[in-house]
Amino acid sequence: MRAKVEVMLKDGVLDPQGEAVCHALGSLGFDGVSKVRQGKIIELDLADGTTKDDVRAMCEKLLANTVIETYRIEIG
């Protein structure tokens, strides 16, 4: 089975990487980009029978820094 985890910075946490992308898009002539936020996507190939709770534990322990990041899990 496969799980997909999206990790994004929480609102209010400064995202210099996203700001850099935003400015770069402006410099390339793409107007109308008002804000960019960048995050991580982690695709996991898991043994059958792994539960969403297991993946949640992985997020809490390793994949996300829950002080500044939120995560979202998609199974299947």
Added chain:
Amino acid sequence: MRAKVEVMLKDGVLDPQGEAVCHALGSLGFDGVSKVRQGKIIELDLADGTTKDDVRAMCEKLLANTVIETYRIEIG
């Protein structure tokens, strides 16, 4: 309007970051993780009227390195 771009390494391109995560999960006692791939997620706040083609152009020019990466665009 908002667009979400997912950028992943193409199959066959070495992903040392994903491998590091895979090993780290094993070290933490999470068995059954056979493979991990890590990618980027980019959320864009765009002016109304921006089309998917505009976002595709952003991907081709800046957001993705199409030699080694694939991208997927979600609008809305």
